[in-house]
Amino acid sequence: MSRARSDAGGAGWLAFGGWVLVLAGAFNIIAGLTSLFRPDYFVVGGGELLVFNFDAWGYIWLAFGLLQLLAGAGCLAGQRWARMTGIGLAGLSAIGHLTFLAAFPLWELASIALAVLVMYALVVPDKNAVA
Incomplete structure (x- = not known):
């Protein structure tokens, strides 16, 4: 018996990156709404x-x-x-989360890691890509 070879490696990374980007976008929307409607939720005051x-x-x-x-x-x-x-958005998001780090450290570190994961998944070239 022979095994079927899958050539979906690049498409897999692109799909993974797309879904993680959607997830990061949802997290950023939640963070934005929290910042607007419940600023007392964060550890530090707005001036800090x-x-x-x-x-x-x-x-x-x-x-x-x-x-x-x-x-x-x-x-x-x-x-x-x-x-x-x-x-580009993932890179800017990582920088933005770095500047917001004092407000909610663990969440921001997780968001930065998610942004880096998105960048990696979207940079990985397709196996059949032509340079």
Whole structure:
């Protein structure tokens, strides 16, 4: 008996990256809504954030989350623009979570790790890609 060889490695990474990008977008939307409606939820006051305040971060995370949802859907559809956009958004998201680190350290470290995972999954080339 011979085993069937799967050539879906690249498509698998792209699908994985797309779904993790959608998940990260949902998390960022939740963080944005929490920043806007329950700023007392976080460990530090708004004046102790590295930059801006909770209202500003709330709108930033909402925008990032929505853009990540769209880019994730585009990645799942196999769109190259979505892959490049997703990589950029994940990088900017990681930087944003770093500046928000004092407010909720464990959640922000998990979000940074998720952003790095998205970047890796979207950068991995397809097995059949032509350079």
